[in-house]
Amino acid sequence: MAGWTLDPAYAALAADFGSIEAVFALQGERLTHDLLSEVIRVQRDGINYYVKRYVGAGKGLRRYLGRPRIKAEWQNLRLFAKWNIPTAEVIAWGLERNGLSFSRGAMITRELPHTEDLSVLAERGDPRLRDRAWVDHLSRQLARHTRCMHDQRFTHNDLKWRNLLVDDQGTLFLIDCPTGDFWWGFMLRYRITKDLACLDKVAKYQLSATQRLRFYLQYRGCKRLNAADKRRIRHVVRFFEGRE
Numbered sequence: 001m002a003g004w005t006l007d008p009a010y011a012a013l014a015a016d017f018g019s020i021e022a023v024f025a026l027q028g029e030r031l032t033h034d035l036l037s038e039v040i041r042v043q044r045d046g047i048n049y050y051v052k053r054y055v056g057a058g059k060g061l062r063r064y065l066g067r068p069r070i071k072a073e074w075q076n077l078r079l080f081a082k083w084n085i086p087t088a089e090v091i092a093w094g095l096e097r098n099g100l101s102f103s104r105g106a107m108i109t110r111e112l113p114h115t116e117d118l119s120v121l122a123e124r125g126d127p128r129l130r131d132r133a134w135v136d137h138l139s140r141q142l143a144r145h146t147r148c149m150h151d152q153r154f155t156h157n158d159l160k161w162r163n164l165l166v167d168d169q170g171t172l173f174l175i176d177c178p179t180g181d182f183w184w185g186f187m188l189r190y191r192i193t194k195d196l197a198c199l200d201k202v203a204k205y206q207l208s209a210t211q212r213l214r215f216y217l218q219y220r221g222c223k224r225l226n227a228a229d230k231r232r233i234r235h236v237v238r239f240f241e242g243r244e
Contacts, residue, residue, distance in 0.1 A: 004020045004094030005092065005093055007092065017049075017091070020104070023053065023106045023108065024106065028040035028041050028051065029041045037053060037056070038053055040053075047110065048110075049091070049108050049109065049111065050088070051106060052106060052107050054069060054105045054106065055104050056069075068095060070093075070106065070107060071095060071105065072180070072181070073176075073177065074090050076177040076178070077175070079154070083148050084148075085148060085149070086174070087175060088109040088110065088111075090108070093107040112175075114167045115166060115167045115173065116165065116166065118165075118166060119160070122161060122202055132211075135207065136214070137170050138166060138170065139211065140218055142164065144218075145172070146159070147221070149180075149195075150195070153182050153188055154181065155180060155183060155191035155194070156180045156195050157179040158176065158178075158180075158198065159195040160199075161201075161202045193232060194239065196219075196236045199215075204237075
């Protein structure tokens with residue numbers, strides 16, 4: 001049994017994107033590949049589209065229980081759009097089952113033009129990371145988007161610089177969120193700390209202590225730290241100790 005959805009706005013591309021069979025037959029530039037999935041890039045009418053195809057539901061228990069990884073990916077990106085968090089537009093999505101077990105699935109996103117991920121900027125020492133006004137502009141966006149997720153009791157779970165894109169207008173986008181989910185209680189607090197620690201893992205080498213603190217204050221929407229904030233910051237900076 002297969003279920004497939006193509007956004008009506010892209011009906012003109014139905015020959016290529018209109019069914020799971022057509023999507024798995026697509027040929028394009030392979031960008032990534034592993035045992036579970038691959039990503040190819042195809043161009044139609046001068047626009048690039050990214051096709052992510054899965055032949056496995058995920059790792060661990062996800063192979064047998066819960067949402068398949070590809071379903072989590074498209075649902076989470078659509079949640080971001082619902083929450084007004086800039087992200088890649090999902091134009092087609094679906095999966096196929098063999099009885100009750102996952103068989104294959106895919107989603108297609110439209111390119112975000114003129115974007116680069118922040119980890120690439122860090123690796124090449126991009127001068128914009130030394131521009132305090134530019135960094136503050138991105139910091140405020142990232143703080144707002146991160147707080148929006150966490151206020152919904154949702155965490156990204158892989159909130160690394162490589163999953164943050166910025167375009168030539170300084171707009172920040174969140175992408176690639178297959179392990180994001182809703183949490184409660186202790187697990188929500190732990191996952192929030194992990195999100196913040198993932199962001200700080202690169203930030204501590206690229207930004208000043210003042211910029212990192214300013215981001216946290218922007219995220220919290222306050223001007224001063226209270227005792228709980230100070231405890232959380234200690235947990236954030238120690239989160240990956242011994243694992244880097």
